[in-house]
Amino acid sequence: MGCDQTLKGLGYRLTPQRIMVVEALHGADEHVSAEEIYTQVKARYPYANISTVYRTLELLKELGLVTETDLGDGRVRYHPAEKGHHHHLVCHKCGKIIDLPESALFHLEETLSRDYRFQPDLKHLAIFGVCADCQK
Amino acid sequence: MGCDQTLKGLGYRLTPQRIMVVEALHGADEHVSAEEIYTQVKARYPYANISTVYRTLELLKELGLVTETDLGDGRVRYHPAEKGHHHHLVCHKCGKIIDLPESALFHLEETLSRDYRFQPDLKHLAIFGVCADCQK
DNA sequence: ATTGCTGCAAACTGTTTGCACTTGA
DNA sequence: TCAAGTGCAAACAGTTTGCAGCAAT
Secondary structure (H helix, E strand, O other): OOHHHHHHHOOOOHHHHHHHHHHHHHHHOOOHHHHHHHHHHHOOOOOHHHHHHHHHHHHHHHHOOOOEEOOOHHHHHEHHHHHEEEEEEEEOOOOOOEEEEHHHHHHHHHHHHHOOOOOOOOOOOEEEOOOOHOOE | OOOOHHHHHOOOOOOHHHHHHHHHHHHHOOEEEEHHHHHHHHHOOOOOOOHHHHHHHHHHOOOOEEEEEEOOOOOOEEEEEEHHHHHEEOOOOOOEEEEEHHHHHHHHHHHHHHHOEEEOOOOEEEEEEOOOOHHH
16 A cells, blocks of 8 residues: 555545656655655656645645655655654765664653653654764 | 954954844844844844844854754754753644753764764754643 | 955745646546 | 646745945954
8 A cells, every 4th residue: 555545545636746756755765855856757747846746745744654854955855654764864074874773763762751751753863963984 | 252252363353243143142042043133133233134144153153153953943043052052852733842951862972973983963953743741 | 455244135945825727536 | 527636927935145335453
């Protein structure tokens, strides 16, 4: 059951545009921006519009089918929820992005929950800093 | 030695505008946005311009005198480095912002440093989630 | 007297919206 | 059929920039 069937099942219309957005999202191996999705969709269907891409992403987000990340470059990046979560170490010297397994933040999650009764939404968190290579 | 003296010491001109930006920054008890600083400065000197505010903040940032935070509301917030660091739990139900002492992330910092040789820049990190009240 | 800084206006980027037309169910 | 979805253009918010004039050193 992909996003397509979920959309259909919930009574949303399965338009070609939505299908193409979902496919672009799943096809990308990294976190993609709305612009990147738009470029891919437009290559297949030149009349496609970026506002449709945004509206589709908004819908998928509301349904919990995609998650958002801010990797610090001034645009939101999207990732299919199905593909699982992880976090990011973003080097602000060289721009490298290191993937961090979800488990690396389990301890933090527990601390916040226990000491602050705060339920953190730790999906695709970005932590900025300096990577090993750039520390010379 | 405040920001003013540091600026002067480094050969930067100490203009009234810069002084007012620095004062607005230090006067605020919370993390302020450029717009908020601009409003305060403008109240004292109506000819003040928001681009000067941005340029001053940019300079202070480069010199390490202020730090930036993104509390998820689409604008950057600034905080004087002198006042020390802490982190934020941002509730995305009610918008409440809970301050988290720097020490709460020491363990994470150590993990990233040890296991990934990554030197995280954990100043004013924002963690989103649901606060105790909003969990019903 | 320089040259760094400012004010202004205009551009820019990512994103959102109003509206008339189209199309999937 | 007909509400849901689209394309278009225009608006939006926050931020940046080019340039001519001003002012701190």
